[in-house]
Amino acid sequence: MSRIFPLLGFALLVVLLVVGLKIADRKTNLPSPLIDKPVPAFDLPVLASPEQRVSKESLLGKPYLVNFWGSWCVTCRAEHPVVTELAKRNAVYIVGMNFRDETEDAMAWLKRWGNPYDVSLSDFDGRVSIDFGVYAAPETFLVDPSGTIVFKQLGQLTWEVVENEILPRVASMESGN
């Protein structure tokens, strides 16, 4: 009888792997649980002038992009030209979310590589990044005028993603309004 156990064990393994494939399938279709959910609340100081604050409410009414970055993040540096190019086109308001970073380091980084952001906020202790479910930088969220997250990019933004995912969505929001 015992000679059939390896086969049974393998059959169980196959069941698990089939379920795993289904999940992998779903993962590619639903990249984040935050899609179609309201943006988490935030009220953060502006990086360059901490006495000014920007909140979720103050940004309502226009589509905007939230780009999480840090001066410690290698990929953010690699992504930077894409964000810069997007900013040049003036297609969408870009909020830079500098998180878990020292203000001087962040300012130096922007000075050295250029500042593509319409406004830079400082999430010094990373609390807002946790609310957004960010677990690695960079991550980028597209928010519609009603304050709902419509798209999320995990990892480096590429020009392909900007053209295929972000710009069409922004365009449809503007025509819808």
Added chain:
Amino acid sequence: MTVELGQISLLAALLTAFVLGLLPMIGTYTGNRRFIAVSTSASLLQCLLVIISFGILTAAFVFQDFSVEYVARNSNSLLPMGYRYSAVWSAHEGSLLLWELILTIWIAAVALFSKRLPEVFRARVLAVLGWISVGFLLFILLTSNPFGRLIPSAAEGLDLNPLLQDFGLIVHPPLLYMGYVGFSVAFAFAVAALLGGEVSRDWVRWSRPWTLVAWAFLTIGIALGSWWAYYELGWGGYWFWDPVENASFMPWLVGTALIHSQAVTEKRGAFGNWTLLLALSTFSLSLLGTFLVRSGVLTSVHAFASDPTRGIFILAYLGVVVGGSLTLYAARAPKMIQGGGFAGVSRETFLLVNNLVFAVLAAMVLTGTLYPLLIDALGAGKISVGPPYFGLLFTWLLIPIVLALPIGIYSRWQQDSSGRLSGMLRWPFLISLMVGTGVWIMQPAIGFVSAAGVTGGAWVIVGSLFYVGHLLKKKSSLRIPASVLAMTLAHVGMGVFLIGLSMTSTLSTEKHLRMDAGDKYEMAGYTFEFLGTSIVRGPNYTADQGEFVVTRNDREVTRLYPQKREYAQRGNTMTEAAIDPGFTRDLYVSLGEPLDQNGQAWAVRIYHKPFIRWIWLGAIFIMSGGFLAAANKRYRRKMTVKQPATAKTREVTAS
């Protein structure tokens, strides 16, 4: 036009593989000798066709044919010549083709070097391998064709992932696949034995050299991967327990159990079914590893895009190969029980310890690797199983192996007395205890667990070397059997590895700090002075290169030049660590981020890693042991069936 030839050649290889799987197999049942004879020519032809196909893809990289999509995605006109060859296997499609290439090379090798085997058995082995190749070729042609054209053609390629532009990548995958895929031979031998039913334990003797060679390749392949991660990823780690690494480690663990149980089955006839099962499992785990890595089931969201169709295909393939062979095992294995019993203290017992522990280790790694998937499948959220689980597990499970190893070497087959063994092992035991205690006294920072690890390593090394001395004394001649040398080499390697692992895990120091040009930092008696950075240009990147002078007692030890590279085409940055390797310590410096505008202040990581080389040195010893054992003359003698010829063999000879 040329790349289409590559695809046609691959299609022809598929047809040949069909013929190889079908005709010789039919021949062995109907007694048609011409069908059986097809196996040799089909094996060689198939190998030739895949070599042509692989050569054409390589040529597309060398001559920069960006009209081929695979080339355009993974190469660039600035890519140095050497990397154009290795770029062939840098992504999914090409690495599958490499897998297939190596499989057909193994098949051709079996066809060429197993002429001494009984005709029917050999034809069945080749036919089974033919079916494995059919599945893989279908997989490549249906889901992952590397010869697809890009219309319109690209003017410039995207460039090879900079992480992969390295010597490590040139050699690591081919060696790893030699091991992975090589286990298909042991698998085919086991299946052929099951099909024959009465071949008894001869198949084990025939398959041993093949298993040993595959295992030795896998050993060095894994070690190279770990060495590459160490110097290329820039964080000083050498093993991360990530699913991709586990995928190659599981077949190694079961393969290690297999080569030991083969010894028992060949010499004593015991463990017959167990050896069969291990031979089937080793290759099954290689396939499972391929599935896990290639289907996207376990890769994180940050990894390359996954393709569920590919996943379904490999899963079906896995189901046929593994499910089929295990069904055969369930149906046929009981008929093959044979072999004598053994006492509680005997070499069989100690090898059983080895087998059980290695099998349990593999099962635990499998569980740890699949556990996140299981939790996810049950809808209980996402978790990851990391180094704490695996680290703890290995520390505990290594204890019985390390303790049993030298005793197993000294003990006799069938029955031995504990009095005799403890008498002979008294000195190795005392010496290793002294070594461990000595290290602990000299370096109290090492801690108890690592000191015990050093003791264990010394126990294995001293025990193995004493055994050679013991043989020399007994035989009073200076000739040691090659098999004993091979075993000793591999076991000493295991001890060296253990010592390296123990020393480096607790004695390493690392520091992340900000350094301005002119700053100094002292670590473990070495002073690291940062002289500043300059811009360096490479063929397809520019880099900030730091210069560090390392001194000890005011004498210069070395100068280190870590780099921060920026690859123009893809816009990624890469950390290129600078390492001063040494027999007893590595000095390792890597550049983090620039911390001011003019680039004079940098985040710097400095590591001092004692005895880390011993980890890879141990692996080299283990590999050499494997090759030496496979080269044993006794495997090259005429391979005859010891038992009376089977009914089927007689049938064939009669026809």
